[in-house]
């Protein structure tokens with residue numbers, strides 16, 4: 001029971017790194033001796049010290065001796081040399097006698113080797129405490145490190161009757177500022193934000209994260225005809241180019257010479273593969289009409305419902321053309337949350 005209590009704290013610490021550690025995991029660690037917390041740490045930024053080392057250094061700074069302590073860590077300690085030295089070696093050197101781990105590291109470079117190293121050195125190891133929570137916390141990392149395909153989230157703002165815009169493509173605003181604040185938090189979690197060319201031209205969005213300390217985003221535009229390039233050449237200024245890095249997928253890459261990176265790819269899965277190659281672990285799809293094309297590859301849906309009814313308008317998933325209820329893709333609801341005047345439904349594909 002107390003193992004769970006300390007692991008809960010480690011998970012809470014890990015979450016402080018949200019959006020800052022990608023494409024690496026969020027990790028938290030707590031050092032305990034005689035049932036007392038002597039050090040805490042988390043992974044703060046991509047490439048920085050690992051959570052375990054931060055907890056060890058915290059305990060030392062406070063003047064504690066670490067020998068004989070128990071380490072609670074949300075991810076198996078690493079065994080390899082990456083940007084940081086192997087944590088398993090450091091744990092052994094410091095004389096930590098027991099390590100409680102929430103989940104095995106899905107990184108093929110580690111995956112069990114850290115645990116093996118610790119056990120061989122005589123450290124007592126327990127694995128699987130709050131494992132489900134830990135896996136969910138790092139759902140982006142787990143998918144990307146094992147497939148090299150980014151975690152795909154689809155975010156939509158819908159009316160109560162399921163429209164994303166009126167017939168004349170007006171969608172400002174179906175949901176209120178509170179919901180849009182929640183979208184900022186979603187952007188923080190993902191490395192890339194993706195929309196279609198029409199959204200860029202009609203709404204002129206920034207597609208950035210305006211939460212303090214947030215990292216710059218990759219902004220991905222699907223523009224098969226190169227309309228965005230034409231629009232810019234007519235003298236229009238687009239806010240999406242103000243910060244971060246813009247990547248376009250188009251049949252007309254030559255139109256984007258001197259504007260931004262552009263790839264001659266238009267097939268959804270090929271686009272995701274390319275983003276994965278670039279090193280992007282997660283993409284938040286915010287464009288309503290492109291959502292349908294990516295629904296098959298979605299890992300998570302964030303559906304905001306605002307208190308409006310249109311009766312007719314633009315539907316996000318019309319492309320599916322489901323004729324029989326048995327053909328409909330299946331989902332299971334993770335949660336429902338009230339956000340201002342709207343409510344947010346989060347769902348995963350597949351039924352459970």
Ligand code: AOF
Nearest residue numbers: 024025027043050051078082083084107
């Ligand atoms: C992190 N932070 O707190 C832990 C990680 O290149 P490196 O050295 O930073 O290694 C990254 C890998 O280390 C990562 O993919 C994961 O498998 C393991 N653990 N990574 O960024 C941490 N504990």
Ligand code: ZN
Nearest residue numbers: 050077078087
């Ligand atoms: Zn490590």
